[in-house]
Amino acid sequence: MRMDVLTLFPEMFEGVFNSSILGKAQEKGIVSLNAINFREYSGNKHNRVDDTPYGGGGGMVLKAEPIFSAVEDVLSRRKEEMASATESTSPPRVILMCPQGEKFTQKKAEELAQEDHLVFICGHYEGYDERIREYLVTDELSIGDYVLTGGELPAMVIIDSVARLLPGVLGNENSAVSDSFSTGLLEYPHYTRPAEFRGWKVPDILLSGHHANVEEWRRREALRRTWLRRPDLLDQVELSPQDRKWLLQFEVEHENEVDPN
Template sequence: MRIDIVTIFPEMFEGVINSSILGRARREGLVEINLIDFRAYSPNKHNTVDDTPYGGGGGMVLKPEPIFAAVEALTEPPEAGQASAQQDKRRPRVILTCPQGEVYSQAKALDFASEEHLVIIAGHYEGYDERIREYLVTDEISVGDYVLTGGELPAMVIVDSVTRLLPGVLGNNTSAVLDSFREGLLEYPHYTRPAAFRGWSVPDVLLSGHHGNVERWRRKESLRRTLLRRPDLLQSLELTKEDRKLLDEVKREEGISR
């Protein structure tokens, strides 16, 4: 996968994309992440990328020219006569990070992870010229119902959540499959050595070596955690007969009426 991040603060991303799992994925060629400073595409000598809003009001608005130019330089097909396999590829997804966008989810991360090329526009200041939304982007994404100083942190969230889903990025291929929200449930609790710590012990079932019982315990605890912390998630799930049985057990144990 190739991910292009269009921003006026590329230095903010260096530590994130060059460290830990993202850094290793880049070094191993599992993902290509590029930083593009759209100031370089400003049409004036001062590299201006923002201006005051028409109609008045506070703050500055990002101008359309530099952002359109930067994105089009990344997405336009090669010049006529230059043979390239890219000519057969579909236009990449162009993602705008903004508070008005669709609230980001694991399902959206999976959707983006199926693409070959993503372009993420990380804006700043008061907002974007509306023509950027209408005529350039394919997706608008919000990471929550709160306001940040810019779109750089949401862009980092998208890059991290998508990259870890790519084949070979995580050392254990089952890790991403078992993530919270992957199938609508929160993940079950995890334990490791020592089996006893300060008087707190690992559940006996996890030490039993009985894989069937372990899997049943994990499923039940996943249902328990979802019921207690995010009951709204259960409303949209199609639970199996065994899931419903386990959920009834959890409700009895937690003293929750049906």
């Protein structure tokens, strides 16, 4: 996979792209990560990429010309690179980082991880020329209902979330499968050595060596944690009859804790 980021601050991505899991993924040739300064496509001697909005108002708006030129150049170079490829590739996804966009989820990460080429546009100032939304991008994404100074941090979050799903990126391929939200539930509790720490013991079942019982415990505890912390997620999960029994049990236990009499 190739991921290109159009930004006014490419230096922000140096540590992220070259460290930890993303750095190793690039070394393995699994993913190519590139930060491109779209100011280079301004087309004017002052390298201006923004201007005042028509109709007045506060703030500055990113112009269409440099963004279109940068994306078109990236896609053209990618097309040349893939000209000799034998396998077919999917059309690039051009993603606008925007607080008005679709809220990013694990499901969206899994969808994007199936693509061959992602292009992220990171904005600043008051907003984008609307023609960028209408005629250039394929997706608009937000990482939450709040506003940041630019799209760089959200792009980093999404790139990390997507890259770790690519085959070979994580040392253990099962890690991503059992993550919170991948199954629709929050992840079950984890423990490691020592078996007892300051009088707090690891649940006996995890020391039993009985894999079927361990998996059942993990499912039940993932369900319990979701019920306690994010009950809204349960509406989107396919629950088995056993899951429903556990949920009823959690409710009874909770009622007894609130009113022991």
